[in-house]
Amino acid sequence: MLTQSDLAISTLGEPQLDSPLLFDGIPTRFTPEAARVLYNIDYLEGDDVIELGFEKAGARKKVYFDASKSKAAIVTCGGLCPGLNNVVRNLFYQLQTSYGVPTVLGIRYGYQGLNPSQGLPPLELTSEMVERIHHHGGTHLGTSRGPQDPKVTVDFLESQGINMLFCIGGDGTQKGAHAMAVEAQKRGLDIAIVGIPKTIDNDIKYCYRTFGFLTAVSEAEKIIDCAHVEARSVPNGIGLVKLMGREAGFIAAAATIASGEVNFTLIPEVPFELEGDHGLLAKLERRLAVRSHAVIVVAEGAGQHLLARQGDEYDKSGNRKLGDIGLYLKQEINNYFATRGTPASVKYLDPSYHIRSVAANAADSLLCEQLARQAANAAMAGKTDMFVGLWQNHTVHVPLSISTGQIKRIDPEQEMWTTVLAITGQDKW
Numbered sequence: 001m002l003t004q005s006d007l008a009i010s011t012l013g014e015p016q017l018d019s020p021l022l023f024d025g026i027p028t029r030f031t032p033e034a035a036r037v038l039y040n041i042d043y044l045e046g047d048d049v050i051e052l053g054f055e056k057a058g059a060r061k062k063v064y065f066d067a068s069k070s071k072a073a074i075v076t077c078g079g080l081c082p083g084l085n086n087v088v089r090n091l092f093y094q095l096q097t098s099y100g101v102p103t104v105l106g107i108r109y110g111y112q113g114l115n116p117s118q119g120l121p122p123l124e125l126t127s128e129m130v131e132r133i134h135h136h137g138g139t140h141l142g143t144s145r146g147p148q149d150p151k152v153t154v155d156f157l158e159s160q161g162i163n164m165l166f167c168i169g170g171d172g173t174q175k176g177a178h179a180m181a182v183e184a185q186k187r188g189l190d191i192a193i194v195g196i197p198k199t200i201d202n203d204i205k206y207c208y209r210t211f212g213f214l215t216a217v218s219e220a221e222k223i224i225d226c227a228h229v230e231a232r233s234v235p236n237g238i239g240l241v242k243l244m245g246r247e248a249g250f251i252a253a254a255a256t257i258a259s260g261e262v263n264f265t266l267i268p269e270v271p272f273e274l275e276g277d278h279g280l281l282a283k284l285e286r287r288l289a290v291r292s293h294a295v296i297v298v299a300e301g302a303g304q305h306l307l308a309r310q311g312d313e314y315d316k317s318g319n320r321k322l323g324d325i326g327l328y329l330k331q332e333i334n335n336y337f338a339t340r341g342t343p344a345s346v347k348y349l350d351p352s353y354h355i356r357s358v359a360a361n362a363a364d365s366l367l368c369e370q371l372a373r374q375a376a377n378a379a380m381a382g383k384t385d386m387f388v389g390l391w392q393n394h395t396v397h398v399p400l401s402i403s404t405g406q407i408k409r410i411d412p413e414q415e416m417w418t419t420v421l422a423i424t425g426q427d428k429w
């Protein structure tokens with residue numbers, strides 16, 4: 001159970017300088033330091049409202065850093081995600097054009113670029129460099145997986161005179177950011193480390209929606225619609241689509257709801273069986289008997305218990321490598337119908353990286369702008385060891401210590417999954 005003190009944000013010191021944020025003489029609407037966004041906004045009439053709240057993001061009237069003497073750096077880590085370039089661009093403009101920070105560095109290839117032994121010196125960003133990057137997918141700074149020693153990376157920040165570091169990435173990146181913030185605090189350094197959560201998987205705890213998620217869902221929806229067309233075009237056609245989602249099935253569930261054409265959705269949070277009367281194969285057979293076609297969406301982390309595995313393998317960042325549930329299902333479904341003498345045709349679509357390497361759609365571009373602007377505001381106010389997240393449709397400050405090391409997953413009792421069950425008609429597993 002969270003308490004208000006768990007939600008307190010670390011600061012480097014008392015902000016005492018007047019904010020340079022003035023546009024054409026109109027003072028920005030500053031957000032008071034005491035502003036909060038309620039953790040729970042729904043309540044029963046008559047009940048006491050619990051006043052637990054996240055610190056509200058926004059420009060502060062007093063700032064901690066003298067912008068004109070500051071040096072900021074931006075790093076993008078982990079897998080690609082639509083909107084990475086938007087965040088870099090918006091951070092650059094908020095820091096340089098709005099606050100007047102003279103130097104904004106782009107760290108190359110993720111945390112590797114913070115380790116001088118890797119020979120990847122930072123780029124000094126300019127308006128010409130960033131002005132068009134939001135039209136492109138990927139990250140112009142480059143990304144990587146794999147750990148770097150926080151002692152080495154903090155040495156680098158110190159040696160370069162960087163006083164604000166923006167870490168754009170998923171759970172691993174935020175863990176890395178926390179490790180650096182702890183190291184910097186231990187040394188008493190005036191360095192603000194602020195995260196911006198990124199992942200198409202939408203699995204960051206205490207962040208309602210991460211940027212890139214909706215773009216990935218709309219790309220996934222197009223693929224599902226293609227699978228549906230394929231399935232309907234042949235007798236007993238089965239469109240099988242595998243989507244990303246290592247630990248959480250948000251992309252699969254949201255694309256299912258958006259498409260409305262899916263009959264079975266399989267996610268990591270809800271174990272399913274193949275065999276038996278309630279297994280996928282028997283349910284699929286019943287569906288084909290009635291409608292002669294079916295669409296299945298499987299998240300890559302689903303059904304891992306069904307795969308024969310030699311032992312766990314991990315990527316450079318320590319993420320578990322998954323068995324290919326899509327190919328496995330394709331084989332099992334083909335075998336099942338061949339044994340029964342029922343002609344069926346599985347069309348397997350694995351869009352994989354296609355859904356995350358595209359440019360951000362409008363909804364994500366808007367979110368990226370908000371998150372980047374508020375991250376710059378937070379760092380200028382001397383806040384550190386936190387990320388800017390979206391909560392109850394407001395941008396808020398979330399301490400890294402409460403979010404990292406946890407994964408946000410679909411709760412099968414909640415509306416998202418019950419909606420999937422209603423739309424697919426697949427019944428509970």
Ligand SMILES: Nc1ncnc2c1ncn2[C@@H]1O[C@H](COP(=O)(O)OP(=O)(O)OP(=O)(O)O)[C@@H](O)[C@H]1O
Nearest residue numbers: 078079145146147169170171172173175176199317
């Ligand atoms: N505990 C940690 N301490 C320091 N660095 C870490 C830690 N955990 C992860 N990192 C580093 O953070 C970077 C990004 O992590 P990772 O590759 O897991 O991607 P991610 O940020 O979780 O994004 P994705 O959503 O694509 O998985 C990597 O360089 C990784 O080594």
Ligand SMILES: O=P(O)(O)OC[C@H]1O[C@](O)(CO)[C@@H](O)[C@@H]1O
Nearest residue numbers: 079170199200201244245246356
């Ligand atoms: O192949 P890569 O680049 O390591 O990334 C794959 C993973 O990255 C993500 O896109 C984001 O975490 C996952 O959905 C996927 O499992």
Ligand SMILES: [Mg+2]
Nearest residue numbers: 078170171172
């Ligand atoms: Mg991760």
